[in-house]
């Protein structure tokens with residue numbers, strides 16, 4: 001029995017360390033790791049011990065005996081990799097360097113701004129050093145960044161990474177200041193005065209624009225906004241999403257993984273999303289949706305499609321099971337072959353297309369993966385009516401009421417930090433903006449890569465921090481307690497770890513009633529209220545504890 | 558092997574096979590226990606929770622600590638023995654780190670309660686649980 005890496009792999013490489021025979025590759029440090037869409041198990045070397053599966057934060061690794069039909073293609077995908085890259089020279093175990101220790105005694109305090117994957121991996125890496133304590137800030141009362149507000153609701157395996165984040169939060173030396181926006185409630189100068197080092201991991205929250213006529217019309221939205229809307233991001237709850245148009249069609253521009261996420265959410269039967277953590281009102285809106293066809297436009301050909309193979313295989317599985325009808329439209333040209341991704345596309349293209357016009361087709365909705373097509377104008381009077389596109393020099397009009405640009409995220413300038421407008425990132429060397437000030441995650445690398453990519457990214461940044469702590473940085477003022485009172489002064493409603501646990505518990509409780517993993521609270525004030533109510537101590541029992549009877553007070557409060 | 562140190566190729570090969578075989582046994586054992594632990598009666602679980610750390614520590618000593626005979630044969634002074642097994646701060650830490658995976662298993666099978674936790678501490682084998690099997694322990698763990 002061999003184990004197999006499947007769709008949800010986010011390339012964090014925990015499994016590599018767990019494997020007793022070093023048969024999972026590419027490993028960090030090996031060529032190809034930085035670009036890898038996923039990792040692969042060498043079935044000929046695997047002894048089937050299952051250690052990797054215990055290490056995987058997103059349950060991506062499974063024994064080949066329990067794969068669902070949708071997951072079967074991953075057996076060949078894992079094998080393919082080793083056909084191309086056999087990694088003939090392997091150490092018996094993946095080598096883990098001895099942990100580096102600080103040469104100065106500390107204690108040191110580090111502030112991390114942004115509680116997304118990059119921020120939490122940075123905190124985790126720092127907390128391996130008993131000399132260091134970490135305070136993590138986020139502008140929202142809820143942490144986890146795009147894992148909460150980006151990852152598609154139907155990717156429930158991926159959401160399990162929350163369990164790892166919980167383990168990171170539980171470590172001694174970790175504190176949360178949630179609901180505190182750096183640049184508004186506190187400034188960089190405030191942080192630098194009180195911490196030995198400050199790390200920004202604020203992500204890339206804006207979208208890129210197409211720069212074509214009609215982009216500002218109502219009904220033309222960015223995927224960034226739509227993703228935040230269906231995931232219950234408090235800034236996006238009021239988004240106006242016209243799903244009731246008469247054309248029954250939505251157009252998605254760009255064909256990266258975000259484009260596929262958005263297309264899937266629009267095309268899936270809402271019943272399939274009922275038991276996910278999708279936000280309540282958007283789900284209700286999707287239930288009433290008229291959209292019957294989602295056209296995903298790629299300006300280049302299938303060979304240059306930006307979505308990854310694991311995600312395409314996931315979509316093909318939905319097509320196979322009949323949940324979504326998928327059509328591949330290359331404009332008459334036979335779909336190219338040569339890579340496994342192209343083969344999966346060709347298989348999809350060879351499937352018999354369902355007849356009937358989109359608006360009339362009952363039941364199953366359709367995703368059209370259309371290639372070599374560039375949008376040139378969005379047409380409409382007071383709102384979007386159609387998209388004008390060009391393929392091979394011919395102009396065509398696609399009727400649609402909703403146009404979503406999924407052409408990549410883009411970092412906004414961060415208050416008090418330098419900014420490179422071209423890449424939307426903060427200029428840095430190895431994560432260091434200057435000694436004492438660092439970046440990690442999308443604000444450092446730009447908006448590409450998976451959740452686990454941020455782990456190696458954070459490790460790089462932490463190495464720079466340790467270098468500088470060893471070399472000596474100015475000693476900050478204050479103490480852990482004084483910092484907490486400064487934050488409380490500026491932001492009385494801030495949420496700490498206990499508060500976030502209270503919100504989390506309440507969301508799960510509300511979700512349970514409707515057999516959902518959680519029912520998200522989308523209002524910031526309500527979040528703060530739940531956090532406060534959950535952390536004010538209430539007697540756990542109806543009778544006084546023994547301690548209270550003996551000592552006259554309860555040690556817990 | 559983890560550190561990538563040079564080793565005699567034969568020794569390395571033997572260790573490699575040993576590690577792989579053990580990993581399978583451990584993998585099976587963990588799954589077996591996780592599967593069966595929820596069926597334990599309350600009383601049995603309570604009893605096990607205090608027996609497990611004692612047995613684990615005893616086994617560990619059996620495996621790692623040289624016998625009196627061996628100590629005499631190798632001429633190791635008593636003070637060094639005391640430091641190595643388990644008095645010096647480095648040894649204490651080494652001992653605690655050895656048990657990271659076992660603590661994880663004990664946690665997952667519901668064998669950690671306030672009483673047994675104290676016992677783990679008294680035996681010098683307390684600390685953070687591993688997040689997954691064979692996770693390297695950090696300096697802070």
Ligand SMILES: Cc1cc2nc3c(=O)[nH]c(=O)nc-3n(C[C@H](O)[C@H](O)[C@H](O)COP(=O)(O)OP(=O)(O)OC[C@H]3O[C@@H](n4cnc5c(N)ncnc54)[C@H](O)[C@@H]3O)c2cc1C
Nearest residue numbers: 010114116117118138139145146150182203441442450451
């Ligand atoms: C739609 C979408 C779906 C994705 N799905 C997957 C997937 O299925 N699998 C996968 O592996 N990867 C996925 N990714 C990629 C993954 O989400 C990213 O790699 C990762 O989230 C980037 O982490 P980050 O910490 O740099 O940024 P973010 O996750 O964006 O975190 C940044 C945090 O900083 C906070 N912040 C911003 N400004 C401030 C401020 N001024 N003060 C305080 N806090 C601030 C924000 O509130 C946020 O919590 C997806 C990405 C997107 C966009």
Ligand SMILES: NC(=O)c1ccc[n+]([C@@H]2O[C@H](COP(=O)([O-])OP(=O)(O)OC[C@H]3O[C@@H](n4cnc5c(N)ncnc54)[C@H](OP(=O)(O)O)[C@@H]3O)[C@@H](O)[C@H]2O)c1
Nearest residue numbers: 254255256257258259299300306406407408409447448449
């Ligand atoms: N694993 C997952 O499930 C998952 C899910 C979501 C996101 N992610 C990751 O998150 C990152 C961001 O994803 P993303 O989809 O936002 O970005 P992306 O993968 O970079 O895709 C951007 C797409 O937009 C197209 N595009 C860019 N500019 C355009 C223009 N002016 N006109 C028309 N098309 C244009 C690109 O086409 P060209 O190729 O021709 O430039 C490309 O198809 C990626 O690394 C992705 O893998 C992962």
Ligand code: SF4
Nearest residue numbers: 019046047049050052
């Ligand atoms: S099952 Fe064991 S041997 Fe196989 S890949 Fe996983 S950790 Fe390695």
Ligand code: SF4
Nearest residue numbers: 009010012013015056
């Ligand atoms: S998500 Fe991480 S642990 Fe899981 S398979 Fe991928 S690299 Fe391995």
